[in-house]
Amino acid sequence: MLNAAKNQPLPQHAAGSCYSYSNFAWGLLGMCDLGIHSDDPNPDVTSAWVSAIERLLPAIGLRMPDTRPFPAIQASSLPAGFGTDGTILPEDTDYNPISVVLGGAGDVTSTGNDMYQWLAFHMGCVGYTPGEVDVQSVMQGTAYQATTTCGSSANPAVGLGWFFPAVAGGDKSYVSKDGGVTGYTSYMAFQRYVGESGDPTSSPTGVFVLANTRAHGGAVGLGRKLIQRLLGNSMPGAEYPDEGIIPSP
Secondary structure, eight states, X not given: OHHHHHHSOOXXXXXXXXXXXXXXXXXXXXXXXXXXXXXXXXXXXXXXXXXXXXXXXXXXXXXXXXXXXXXXXXXXXXXXXXXXXXXXOOTTOOOOOSOGGGGGGTOEEOOHHHHHHHHHHHTTSSSOOTTTSOHXXXXXXXXXXXXXXSSOTTXXXXXXXXXXXXXXXXXXXXXXXXXXXXXXXXXEEEEOOXXXXXXXXXXXXXXXXXESBOGGGHHHHHHHHXXXXXXXXXXXXXXXXXXXXXXXX
């Protein structure tokens, strides 16, 4: 925990003055959710994450057999990653995403088939009955926010589950989330439907991109263009810093 705190940039703003996305904060929340505490000096965090995922997915009606924390899969089974300059990374590259403490911020590997299920769930298309548990209202809601965004005004509004990019007047609003580690990037977005006029029960349009490169924005750059085009929004779409992406070579 001390090593993680020492090596992570922490917010430089007064408490309660503004909000920002924080990998460190999500990591701590994940540790709390797993029940990790100081009484166990050597917790098996990887096994705890495997168990948590195995409990979560059936509970929300999903089957995603290839979604696991990174240490639980063989790195040799992954495609080689490419860096920001477009060159292939060395064979001995350490693809381990992040420290154990930051697992809650993103330490999961998945496949296209599984990501499709995850996207369809959040779009309200599978595994969810409207009114049963109002998960989507919580994930897509922003009404609880009472402070401004820290730093640049270009930063997106941040909810409990998604970023809320600003769109041009008349364009369709959507929610998104990006992420990345050494050699890999990911992006997911769909047309927002909770909080919109009439509150329909599902979203008609969504996209996800998984890429083994960080060049030219990787999955993020492509994903933004795709969702804007699918929604018929003006091009190019609103841009914002890749706050969810963990720095890498």
